């Protein structure tokens with residue numbers, strides 16, 4: 001089953017972690033899927049959206065994060081029991097009981113420095129490959145929440161995962177972030193790379209003609225495989241990152257247009273995964289040719 005998805009845009013703040021959270025909770029609560037989130041960001045933002053500060057701190061102190069898993073397998077070259085690092089029951093949505101997390105830690109940056117210093121890139125890549133190979137058969141969908149930028153760890157996920165999913169804001173800088181990512185993908189094709197499962201337009205203002213122009217431009221570029229449904233900018237999604245002290249219902253966390261948009265994207269994601277897993281399914285061709293420049297809206301007033 002090809003079901004591992006690196007969530008990536010080289011631009012920061014486009015909603016990668018927010019969409020990983022919302023899609024994981026939706027796939028669990030509405031579609032009865034087992035979802036694993038691997039937090040690969042040293043800022044641990046998705047970990048803190050899913051765990052209380054006390055629980056996250058406890059897991060970090062007990063050495064139960066992605067950093068500890070990678071230090072053992074890459075730096076110390078010992079076999080790891082990966083299930084020890086998976087935390088269950090992490091969502092504050094009462095119907096989302098099948099969301100699992102491998103949390104992160106600030107020490108991730110130091111780990112990456114050691115990998116570079118000791119030239120352990122190949123071992124990092126084979127550890128990532130082994131981990132993804134193990135979780136593929138256990139969970140229905142696996143999201144890897146990547147930080148912005150192209151670190152050696154992010155590159156390993158992108159080369160070993162089955163797919164990449166790219167949230168973008170409908171604005172100039174975020175679409176440039178996608179183009180940088182596309183160029184990166186075109187380098188060293190012999191090293192392997194995830195297939196594009198799609199670009200998702202996030203934080204779209206329904207009243208903005210500039211947002212509508214960017215959305216149309218992204219949608220019309222077939223290489224993007226843009227999801228039909230954009231995610232609106234809403235206060236519910238803005239506040240979804242704040243873990244509630246008491247469990248709440250799915251509709252309380254994702255009311256109205258927020259829940260409707262995320263459900264539509266989750267459904268499209270599942271159908272794209274199903275199509276990609278059909279026997280004989282063709283892998284999309286790597287993008288070719290120079291990227292088309294993003295439209296620059298006319299400034300008025």
Ligand SMILES: Nc1ncnc2c1ncn2[C@@H]1O[C@H](COP(=O)(O)OP(=O)(O)OP(=O)(O)O)[C@@H](O)[C@H]1O
Pocket residue numbers: 011012013014015016017018019041045146147148202203204231232233234235237238239240241
């Ligand atoms: N659809 C949305 N509507 C309103 N606010 C949103 C939406 N999506 C994300 N946000 C807000 O945008 C900000 C950035 O979101 P988020 O942290 O998910 O981005 P990111 O791409 O993961 O950032 P980073 O690159 O730092 O990891 C957060 O304050 C979040 O609450």
Ligand SMILES: [Mg+2]
Pocket residue numbers: 016017018041045046145146147
């Ligand atoms: Mg993030």
